[in-house]
Amino acid sequence: xxxxxxxxxxxxxxxxxxxxxxxxxxxxxxxxxxxxxxxxxxxxxxxxxxxxxxxxxxxxxxxxxxxxxxxxxxxxxxxxxxxxxxxxxxxxxxxxxxxxxxxxxxxxxxxxxxxxxxxxxxxxxxxxxxxxxxxxxxxxxxxxxxxxxxxxxxxxxxxxxxxxxxxxxxxxxxxxxxxxxxxxxxxxxxxxxxxxxxxxxxxxxxxxxxxxxxxxxxxxxxxxxxxxxxxxxxxxxxxxxxxxxxxxxxxxxxxxxxxxxxxxxxxxxxxx
Numbered sequence: 689x690x691x692x693x694x695x696x697x698x699x700x701x702x703x704x705x706x707x708x709x710x711x712x713x714x715x716x717x718x719x720x721x722x723x724x725x726x727x728x729x730x731x732x733x734x735x736x737x738x739x740x741x742x743x744x745x746x747x748x749x750x751x752x753x754x755x756x757x758x759x760x761x762x763x764x765x766x767x768x769x770x771x772x773x774x775x776x777x778x779x780x781x782x783x784x785x786x787x788x789x790x791x792x793x794x795x796x797x798x799x800x801x802x803x804x805x806x807x808x809x810x811x812x813x814x815x816x817x818x819x820x821x822x823x824x825x826x827x828x829x830x831x832x833x834x835x836x837x838x839x840x841x842x843x844x845x846x847x848x849x850x851x852x853x854x855x856x857x858x859x860x861x862x863x864x865x866x867x868x869x870x871x872x873x874x875x876x877x878x879x880x881x882x883x884x885x886x887x888x889x890x891x892x893x894x895x896x897x898x899x900x901x902x903x904x905x906x907x908x909x910x911x912x913x914x915x916x917x918x919x920x921x922x923x924x925x926x927x928x929x930x931x932x933x934x935x936x937x938x939x940x941x942x943x944x945x946x947x948x949x950x951x952x953x954x955x956x957x958x959x960x
Contacts, residue, residue, distance in 0.1 A: 691715055709818070747780070748844050761787055831953070834854050835861065836849055848866075849954050866930075875922075
């Protein structure tokens with residue numbers, strides 16, 4: 689049957705697929721728009737399956753805040769060329785907007801959220817078929833607090849959201865978010881540092897100390913000293929505030945508001 693240009697344009701508007709892909713799908717579907725859409729979706733799934741083992745080291749990391757709610761997500765792809773594409777950026781932002789509006793509990797729930805008239809999972813598959821590159825969401829996190837600040841690095845590949853126990857000056861919140869982005873702490877403080885991280889560090893320190901030939905009765909004491917140094921360098925509140933270079937993050941916050949506390953944070957980088 690004859691496929692009219694107007695029908696191709698209509699399907700393209702419905703799916704966002706290329707003109708030739710739309711024409712081929714309509715030909716295969718004998719002009720049935722519903723079947724043609726399914727053909728285009730199946731093509732996306734086929735491309736996704738073929739490129740499943742590819743790494744998505746490029747993309748867009750996005751942080752969004754609405755009052756006391758925030759999300760941090762990333763749409764990944766294979767190349768910088770695709771990452772800079774307007775359609776890719778639009779989809780990445782649409783996913784982030786949908787995440788903020790719905791605050792899904794986890795990645796599985798996020799993939800079921802609707803965006804552009806379909807689930808996020810289907811939208812990603814469709815975009816994969818259009819670009820010929822693997823697309824994926826490697827990270828999603830949500831955060832709720834009385835006040836939330838965000839920071840997205842200029843390269844769009846790393847971002848952070850930070851929660852505070854009360855409202856603070858926006859610039860202060862941004863500075864703390866920038867601190868997290870730059871220094872990548874493991875936790876807010878030593879008190880909430882994951883036990884598995886502590887155990888791993890102590891194991892490394894003990895081995896190092898024994899290799900140095902220190903007496904066995906001194907190993908634990910020296911290891912604990914190294915652990916305290918680790919906390920100072922790797923936990924947010926104890927880290928040196930990079931903008932000042934002389935005081936810790938906790939000390940800086942006290943100069944702003946003695947009562948404010950950092951309640952939590954999330955950071956994601958495509959470069960890590």
